[in-house]
Amino acid sequence: MKIKILKLKDWLIVSLMGLMGFSSCHSHKQLAAPEEETNRTPIPREELRLMYGVPTMDYRISGHVKDADGKPVKGVAINMLERGLEATADTIYGDQENIRRALKKSEVRSDRNGNFTINAQDLPWDSIRVLVRDTDGEANGEYKNQLLEIPVDNVDKSNAGGWYLGVFNKELEIQLEEKR
Numbered sequence: 001m002k003i004k005i006l007k008l009k010d011w012l013i014v015s016l017m018g019l020m021g022f023s024s025c026h027s028h029k030q031l032a033a034p035e036e037e038t039n040r041t042p043i044p045r046e047e048l049r050l051m052y053g054v055p056t057m058d059y060r061i062s063g064h065v066k067d068a069d070g071k072p073v074k075g076v077a078i079n080m081l082e083r084g085l086e087a088t089a090d091t092i093y094g095d096q097e098n099i100r101r102a103l104k105k106s107e108v109r110s111d112r113n114g115n116f117t118i119n120a121q122d123l124p125w126d127s128i129r130v131l132v133r134d135t136d137g138e139a140n141g142e143y144k145n146q147l148l149e150i151p152v153d154n155v156d157k158s159n160a161g162g163w164y165l166g167v168f169n170k171e172l173e174i175q176l177e178e179k180r
Contacts, residue, residue, distance in 0.1 A: 055124055055163045055165050056121055056122065056123065056164055056165065057123070057167070057168060058167040058168070059080060059118070059119070059120045059167075059170075060167060060170070061169075062115070062117040062118070062172070063115070063116060063170075063172030064110075064116075065110040065114040065115075065132070065174045066114055066173070066174070066175055067143070067178070068175065068176070068177065072112065072113045072114025073114050074111060074114065075135075075139065076110045076132060076133070077107050078109070078110065078118065078130060078131070079106045079108075079131045080106050080118050080129070081102070081130070081131055082106070083122075083125065085098075087131060087147060089131070089146055124165050127151045128149075128152060129147060130147075130148040131145070131148075132148065132174055132176070133145045142179040143176035143179060144177045148172070148174075150170060150172075152168050
């Protein structure tokens, strides 16, 4: 009986320590918004929650979307795809609700000049995937979807420290191909 009581006591202590550890893994910093929000994805102004010991990196992907003639294309959806989503240019595989949530969370659209900016914070990866989709039908012409695999290189580590590994900046020139 005494052994059962000791085991129960040990189990309770370990459980409480685990709960206390998870509740203390919380960032008290607020994310700052960019000074100029024109043509940019707003950085969420909410607390960033991270587990202790998880390396992170900022991703800033900006660029221009143009048609075959070099004219800017407005309203093209651009997403940085989460890891775990298997995709081709025309199909994303998996649970439909998770896909909708992930696309809605990360989607930006090109402005009237074809410009876009994605700001994201994620785990460090060797490469990222950017999905480019024409979702507005014939409003600005019909274009084929593209899935771009972008190697993560030349990371700016000037503000890196601890578990924060720096910023990956990439400028893209996306030329759309018309559907025929």
